[in-house]
Amino acid sequence: MEYIKSFVPATERGLLPAYLIFVSVVAMGNTFQSFSTLAYTNRIYNGLFVPNPRLPSTSMQSLTPASSKDAEKAKGQVTPLAGRLFGVYTFMAGLIRFYAAYEIENPRLYQLAIWTHIIAAAHFTSEALIYGGINSSTIFGGPPAFPFLAAYGGLFWMLSQYSNYVAA
Template identity: 60%
Template sequence: MDQLKAFLPSGEKGILPYYLWFISIVSMGNALQNYVTLHYTRRIYNGRFVPNHALPPATGKHSPEDSTNILKPASGKDAEKAKDQVTPLAARVFGTYTFVAGIIRLYASYQPENYALYQMGILTHVIAAVHFTSEMLIFKTIRFSGPQIFPFLAAYGGTTWMLLQYSNYVV
């Protein structure tokens, strides 16, 4: 047990460093799985899409293939042909960001009194919260159900907890 305690961050001022340590390990594990399989990423980004045929035709300077609106959320009879937007590239980009966020949180867990690391730890949670919320409400790539609960709880819960505990750790 003493060996485990020596490895973990200090819980002298509270358990927030343990949360940051745990969530950093989970984040880095999630990041690595994005390089191996799309299965779990598809469980989060479960919105279904079809080609957007309302885009203007290609011209000399414009190609509908370059539009960020190339796909639209599926509805009605289109739902049978719909696909998600998860690609190997998207998963690797998401995995890379998640790994970086995990490293920042890991460093913050061991040095919560360091204001720069603490603030960066907060920002990793804020960025995740904004990302998941915009994917659900604006881009429609997330339909909220069971698998989405953990990322939302981690993002919003971590942000709230770190903001509430700021003065306890950062002097």
């Protein structure tokens, strides 16, 4: 048990470093699954879309959220490329959080870790409320709940504990 404890960052001031390690490990696991299957990414990005015939396929609005009458021909937006891109971003965010957990007093690393949460929160929120890539009805009870909780929970926790870990 002592051997395992030697890898856990110091938690005398609170559990934030342990949380950062946890979300880092989850992110790294998510990275590996993003390169091997789209199943889990499709559970988060669960919005369905249909082509907009009035726009060229290169337009950012070439797909529109599907209505109930279009459900049979609707498709998700997650592609192998999108899955790999999400995996690379997730790995980068996890790596920053991992380093921040062990150097929690370093203001630059702490702030970078805060930014990973801001970017994640902005991304998931915009996919749910603007772009429709996440079905907003599943945010609080479906697979997208964990990314939202991790993004916003981690952000508020890190902001509220800044002065506890980073000397002025």
